[in-house]
Amino acid sequence: DEPFVGVDAVTERDVIAILKQLKNQGKTIVVVHHDLHTLHDYFDWALLLNVRLINCGPVSDVITPDSLKTAFGGRQAAP
16 A cells, blocks of 8 residues: 555655655644555644544544544554
8 A cells, every 4th residue: 555646755755855844844734644554654643534533633642443443433444
């Protein structure tokens, strides 16, 4: 599962670097991202949604077994 489908690894690193620069400038960035494996690497905060808000906060507080169970209806999605 590629976090950026159709984007090569160099471009992905460039996009993340730009996002980090914007963050360091005090900008708020909202990104829709579906790869739970890279959330910890790329982002500080997450909003977990499935029709409704499941959890919101620091990634390590949001991507928990309980939150994932609630979001995925009992099926465990691997973070």
